[in-house]
Amino acid sequence: MNGSGISIGVFDSGVGGLTVHHAIRVALPDSASFYCSDNEFHPYGTKADQVIANRTLDVCARFVDRCAIDILVIACNTASTVALGLLRAHLQVPVVGVVPAIKPAAAGSTSRVIGLLATPATVKRQYVDELIHQFAGDCTVVRVGSSRLVELAEEKGRGKAVNPAEVLREIEPLFAAGTQLPAGARLDAVVLGCTHFPLLLDELKAVAPWPVRWIDSGSAVAARVKALAQESSTLSRIRNEQERTASVPAAGTAFVTRLDPGAKALEPLLARFGFATLAHL
Numbered sequence: 001m002n003g004s005g006i007s008i009g010v011f012d013s014g015v016g017g018l019t020v021h022h023a024i025r026v027a028l029p030d031s032a033s034f035y036c037s038d039n040e041f042h043p044y045g046t047k048a049d050q051v052i053a054n055r056t057l058d059v060c061a062r063f064v065d066r067c068a069i070d071i072l073v074i075a076c077n078t079a080s081t082v083a084l085g086l087l088r089a090h091l092q093v094p095v096v097g098v099v100p101a102i103k104p105a106a107a108g109s110t111s112r113v114i115g116l117l118a119t120p121a122t123v124k125r126q127y128v129d130e131l132i133h134q135f136a137g138d139c140t141v142v143r144v145g146s147s148r149l150v151e152l153a154e155e156k157g158r159g160k161a162v163n164p165a166e167v168l169r170e171i172e173p174l175f176a177a178g179t180q181l182p183a184g185a186r187l188d189a190v191v192l193g194c195t196h197f198p199l200l201l202d203e204l205k206a207v208a209p210w211p212v213r214w215i216d217s218g219s220a221v222a223a224r225v226k227a228l229a230q231e232s233s234t235l236s237r238i239r240n241e242q243e244r245t246a247s248v249p250a251a252g253t254a255f256v257t258r259l260d261p262g263a264k265a266l267e268p269l270l271a272r273f274g275f276a277t278l279a280h281l
Helices: 017-029 049-067 077-090 102-107 128-136 148-157 166-178 196-209 218-230 267-272
Strands: 008-011 032-037 073-074 095-097 111-116 139-144 188-190 214-215 251-258 276-280
Touching: 008 017, 008 049, 017 032, 017 073, 017 196, 017 218, 032 049, 049 073, 049 251, 073 077, 073 218, 077 095, 077 111, 095 218, 102 111, 102 128, 111 166, 139 166, 148 166, 148 188, 148 196, 166 188, 166 196, 188 196, 196 214
Parallel strands: 008 032, 008 073, 032 251, 073 095, 111 139, 111 188, 188 214, 251 276
Antiparallel strands: none
């Protein structure tokens, strides 16, 4: 099986998951894609963990059923951290989550100084401590949390111009840590630990004080999804076209939990990522 006919659903609290979807589409161009943004409950990072877990399960269960999804991708670091176990226990499809790309960042670092740019909640989580301990124990890891970059990514998605000064203000702490580093060492890689942030990659590169590698989780997630698609025995709900009912929406449909003018403003962005139809879940 090469992934043809597989139905893949990508879930996020906002539009950041579109960057993960893009990597999956490159890896599996023949798959049927669906997207779901829980914009009614966005942002997730300010909510209690159990509330996020329960909400993610509720929305994703409806999403999986509505679109006859074979593989579900949780393209949200916060939801991946707190809800994967619950989702895997209750949903009858494989569930793939995202984690900050600490491992590849550390593996490719020459200076042994890397940055983690994520939401304030993510940079403080224990699982990030564990990733650093496991994969970047010999590195200095500069952690910076930003909620404003999430907002800027969402605003950019709605067509609003991004102020470079705001982006610079959010990332300056990453590059200002030099006084605390060994002589001659400086940051050479930044992990984008929020799926929203790759939407601002051009802006991040433009304002960075010096060139660094910007690393996200998209390729790793895509590789995992491709492996699942190729292992048909792991898929409990492979459906061929004859099995899919007329009620299943067309591939290329994006769903939101609140269909309001703000969501409608995202239609051009969704179209650029291959989603021609916007609907309410």
